[in-house]
Amino acid sequence: MLGLLGAAALVLVTGAPWLLPEAAGGKTLKPPQNVEVIMIDDSFTLKWNWSEHSTTDVFFSAAYKTAEMGDWEELPGCQHVTSTTCDFSSLETNVYSEIQLRIRTEEGSSTSPWHELDAFTPAKIAQIGPPGVHLEAEDKAIVIMLSPPGTEESMWALEHSSFRYNIIVWENSSGLEESITTAYPNYNVYNLSPDTTYCLKVRAELPLLKKIGFYSPVFCINTTVENKLPPPSNIHIHPRDGFFALQWDYPYDKVAFQAQWLYAFLKINPESYEDKWKPIPGCANVQTTQCAFHQNDFPKGIYFIRVQASKGNHTSFWSEEKRFATEKQTVIPPPIISAKSINANSLHVSIGTSKDSGNGSVDSYYSLVYEVVFWENSSHSERKRLEKTDFTIPDLKALMVYCVKARALLKDDKQNRSSTFSNTVCEEIQPGNASKVWLSVGIGTALFSIIAVFCIMKFISECIKYVFCPSNKLPSTIDEYFPEQPLCNLLLSPSEEQMERCFIIENMNSLTTVVESGHSDGDHKRYSSQTSQDSGNYSNEDENNESKTSE
Amino acid sequence: MALLLCLLMPLVVLSCGPGGSLGCELPQSHVLDSIQNLRLLGQMRRLSPLSCLKDRRDFRFPWQQVDDSQLQKARVMSVHHEMVQQAFQLLLSERASAAWDKTLLDQVCKGLHQQLEHLESCLVQLVTEEDSSQSYGRASLEMKRYFQRIRLYLKEKKYSGCAWEVVRVEIMRSFSLSTTLQERVMDEDMGSP
Numbered sequence: 001m002l003g004l005l006g007a008a009a010l011v012l013v014t015g016a017p018w019l020l021p022e023a024a025g026g027k028t029l030k031p032p033q034n035v036e037v038i039m040i041d042d043s044f045t046l047k048w049n050w051s052e053h054s055t056t057d058v059f060f061s062a063a064y065k066t067a068e069m070g071d072w073e074e075l076p077g078c079q080h081v082t083s084t085t086c087d088f089s090s091l092e093t094n095v096y097s098e099i100q101l102r103i104r105t106e107e108g109s110s111t112s113p114w115h116e117l118d119a120f121t122p123a124k125i126a127q128i129g130p131p132g133v134h135l136e137a138e139d140k141a142i143v144i145m146l147s148p149p150g151t152e153e154s155m156w157a158l159e160h161s162s163f164r165y166n167i168i169v170w171e172n173s174s175g176l177e178e179s180i181t182t183a184y185p186n187y188n189v190y191n192l193s194p195d196t197t198y199c200l201k202v203r204a205e206l207p208l209l210k211k212i213g214f215y216s217p218v219f220c221i222n223t224t225v226e227n228k229l230p231p232p233s234n235i236h237i238h239p240r241d242g243f244f245a246l247q248w249d250y251p252y253d254k255v256a257f258q259a260q261w262l263y264a265f266l267k268i269n270p271e272s273y274e275d276k277w278k279p280i281p282g283c284a285n286v287q288t289t290q291c292a293f294h295q296n297d298f299p300k301g302i303y304f305i306r307v308q309a310s311k312g313n314h315t316s317f318w319s320e321e322k323r324f325a326t327e328k329q330t331v332i333p334p335p336i337i338s339a340k341s342i343n344a345n346s347l348h349v350s351i352g353t354s355k356d357s358g359n360g361s362v363d364s365y366y367s368l369v370y371e372v373v374f375w376e377n378s379s380h381s382e383r384k385r386l387e388k389t390d391f392t393i394p395d396l397k398a399l400m401v402y403c404v405k406a407r408a409l410l411k412d413d414k415q416n417r418s419s420t421f422s423n424t425v426c427e428e429i430q431p432g433n434a435s436k437v438w439l440s441v442g443i444g445t446a447l448f449s450i451i452a453v454f455c456i457m458k459f460i461s462e463c464i465k466y467v468f469c470p471s472n473k474l475p476s477t478i479d480e481y482f483p484e485q486p487l488c489n490l491l492l493s494p495s496e497e498q499m500e501r502c503f504i505i506e507n508m509n510s511l512t513t514v515v516e517s518g519h520s521d522g523d524h525k526r527y528s529s530q531t532s533q534d535s536g537n538y539s540n541e542d543e544n545n546e547s548k549t550s551e
Numbered sequence: 552m553a554l555l556l557c558l559l560m561p562l563v564v565l566s567c568g569p570g571g572s573l574g575c576e577l578p579q580s581h582v583l584d585s586i587q588n589l590r591l592l593g594q595m596r597r598l599s600p601l602s603c604l605k606d607r608r609d610f611r612f613p614w615q616q617v618d619d620s621q622l623q624k625a626r627v628m629s630v631h632h633e634m635v636q637q638a639f640q641l642l643l644s645e646r647a648s649a650a651w652d653k654t655l656l657d658q659v660c661k662g663l664h665q666q667l668e669h670l671e672s673c674l675v676q677l678v679t680e681e682d683s684s685q686s687y688g689r690a691s692l693e694m695k696r697y698f699q700r701i702r703l704y705l706k707e708k709k710y711s712g713c714a715w716e717v718v719r720v721e722i723m724r725s726f727s728l729s730t731t732l733q734e735r736v737m738d739e740d741m742g743s744p
Contacts, residue, residue, distance in 0.1 A: 094703065096696040123695070157702060158695050161640050161667070208674065208691075263657060265664035269643055300584075301661040302668065325665075 029105050029112035032060060032084070037101065037117065039126040040214075041150035044089045046078055048103060048115075057082060062103040063114075066093060075101065095122040095155050126155050128213025131165060131185070131204045135219055138317045139194040139227045142169075146185040147270045149204050149213060161268050164205045172197040172220060185270040190320055194226040229316035232257065232289070232307040237324050239295065244326075246283060247290040248307050248319065255309045259283035259291060264302035264323065280305070298326050334419040335370060337406045341430045345396050347374070351389040351406050351422075368408045371418070377401040377426060398431040577669055582737065585730040588662040592723045595655045600720060603713035610700050612725055613693035626690050627736045632670040633694035634729040638722050639663040641698070646705075650715045697725075 032048035039045070046062060062078035065071070078086035093099060100119045105112035132147035148163050150156045156163070169189055170177040173196075180187065192198060199220040204213040232248040239245075246259060260277040267273060283291035302325045309316040335351045342348050351370050374393060375382040378400070386409075396402060403426040409418040431439070641647060642660055701718055708714035 092703075094696060094699045096692055096699050121692070123692075158637060158640065158698055161636060161643070263661055263664075265639075265643065265660045268664070271645065300665070302665055 029107055029110055031104050031112040031115035033115075035101075035103055035115055035117055037120070037125065039122055039155070041126070041129040041156065042089055042154040043087070043129075044091060044122075045085060045087055046075075046101070046103065047085045050084055050105065054107065056107060059106040060084070060086070060103060061106055062086065062088070062101060064088075064091070064093075064102075065100045066097050068097070072102070078103070080106070093122070095126070096158075097121065123155065128156070128204050128206065128211055130214050130216035131163075131202055133200075133202055133216050133219050135200075135221045137221050137223050139224045140190065140192050140230075141317065142189045142192065142198060142200075142221060142223065144187045144189065144200070144202075145270075145272070146187070146202060146204075148185060159206055159209075160270070162206055162208055164207055165202055166205060167200055167202050169198060169200040172199050184267040186267055186273070188321070192223055194223050197222050227316060229255070229309050229311060229314050231316045231319040232309055233319060235305065235307060235319055235322040237305065237322070240292070242295050243292045244295055244298065245290060245292050246280070246305065246307075250289050250309060252309075252311075255287075255311050257283075257286050257289070257291075257307055257309055259286075259305060259307045260318075261298070261324075262304045262306075262321075264304055264325075267304065277306070295326070298324075300326055302326075333408075334422045335406050335408050337372075337404060337422045337425055339402075339404045339425045339427045341427050343392070344431065345398050345429060346392050346394045347396060347402055347404070347427060347429060348392045349374075349390070349404055349406075368410065370406050370408055372404060372406045373421075374402055374404040377403055396429045398429050401426055401428050403427075577673060577737065581666065581669060582730065582734050584662055584666050585726070585733065588659060588666070589723060589727055589730065591655060591659045591662065592719065592726065595651055595659065595719060596716070597651070598712055598716045600716060603716050606708065606711075606713040606717050608704055608717060610697060610704070610721055612721075612728075613690075613697055615693075624736055626688070627732055628670065628674055629688045630690045630694060631729045631733045632667070632674050633691045634725060635663055635666050635670060637694065637698040638726060639667060641701070641718070641722070646710050647715075650710065650712065 030050075030052055032050050035046065035048040037044070037046055048060070050058070050060070052058075059080040059082060060078070061080055062075040063072040064075045065073065075086075075088050076090045077088040098119045098121050100117065102114040102116040104114045129149040131149050134145040134147075136143040136145070144167065146165055148156060148160050163183075163185070165182050165185065165187070167180045167182065167187065167189075168177060169180065171193075178189075180189070189198075189200075197220055199218050201215045201218045203215045205211065230251065232250050234249040235246070236248075237244050237246050248257075250257075259280045261280050262273060262277050266276050280291075280293050281297060282293040302323065304321045305324050306321050307319045333353065335353055338350045338352070340348050340350075349372065351372075369386050370389065371384060371386055373382055373384050376397070393402075393404075403424050405421045405424040407419050407421045639660065642651075642656060642663070648656060701721065705714055705718060
């Protein structure tokens, strides 16, 4: 009996641990399993499993830590919770910083080991909830006003302008669907039928983060009965000589119109911008389907424009909002050009900018290229080049006048914007150094040839003189009777009447003095016949004398 | 020397590729717009920064994202885009319109919006071309983290005048840095020395 009691006690003692697993100092508590973090917009939820059976109440507590914090801190909303889910949305943390979570089971005074989750960035894992939807009906349009998912200072506070909204609209009866994607939270669906029921659902997307949100619930609305005055349609805007011409179509006459404008960026704001529309000066009350406004009134930016018709007390709905992006009327100041002929047959051109170029130096921020037009002053044949600011035009005709002008263009500009032409500069092209050499050589050659010709002529004249006009030295005896009378005179100056004076010599032995007659003609002296021999000697002597005298 | 030039020429030609090689073209006026916006931000000042010395805060601008010798166009674009977008959103908020002069604020917002339009068309193309395993660019994330710090600071200081002034100065600083970065990339793109 005692042995039986003892054995039972032993069994009880040994069997106690598995019979009473909650005994103090026994088996450890299990932490929660399959812990999940669910974040949708600003709602942060922690979910887990805990399948252990227990008799007493079990609690769960969680903690978090970020890189900036040194130690673990209690996760708000997740302390001593009894269910297997908790909401820690009140946690204020930088959603773009990594965060670590851990959770454990608590029972009485015992705790399980921590179950730690991998670190994560809330913004990366968060899902996009449905956007808020507010609808207003017109006769042929529906005005949709969306509010982005989350609150103003929420998870997506930094993503508001990145949201893209996908709207699915369908006619309730026919089921014809239309899918629209828009960047603006305020969107109008046009070209609808009056007095019809339309339904829609919307979801928000973040394309750059490759996130697609949940659809909103379906909203339905009825379009109104058709309005007497339809809204203007087919709005278009054209730039024209410092103005913008705004034109639209309208089926009826005798109707007044007004046009309004809005900064495009205001449409990105989900808040209502209805009160932010402003009238366009010059288009506030017009009777025609067009109006014009100064380009200066709309400095560079993106705008929206809408037009409304009115007749008496009736007004139409606003037309479709037309997006209008102006490009800055960039005033590119004309360059200043200077040209100088320095080298041979070329023109050195310098392009500069005027000092008073307006708001700072435009050139520093724009890449400019220059179109240079130059032409021969006489022929007006033009040639163009696109160049840098300092260059030389080669291969020009020397001593011709060339004129140059230039204008600046924006590099790679689709609109080909340019400045007006600069001043025109005309320059005479100087001949080159090589040409100068040739010129001087030419001149030298000409001079030389003139001198040469002169010398040749002189030489020829000398020759002629020599040939035709020899200086004969007659013997003294004859000489006294023959006054120097060059024979060349006979040939060279035949005009002069030649006078011959002849002497007849009868007796050689004694040369008698012959009485000279004073007559100019027929005076002659008579010589004897013996002179024939002497004449032969005579001529030789003469020749010798001649040669001597001619030297 | 001539041989060296011959070898280097192809490199130069390749590196001076057209700006549209990444399928994205920023208009010429982009940098000019940035500078204009910066000027407007400067004009917005209401309080003397000296009167707000005690409210100064180091927002830990992510320097390592912008001060990189390897200026990849895609990364620079995403940093600059993020910068412009966050500044734009901050100034677009209702709290900002309560703190600043309406006319100037409108001008700044208009300018920033225009810049954003240009940058976004570029960036969407770049993102589709890149490896889509990461939905966040590292640089973008750092920028967002930085701006979130600014927003939390404003909330902490209850959107006081001095807090806004500190934030305005901070935005100007980082905006000018981002613009310089953008300019540098565009210059490299056009192949200027």
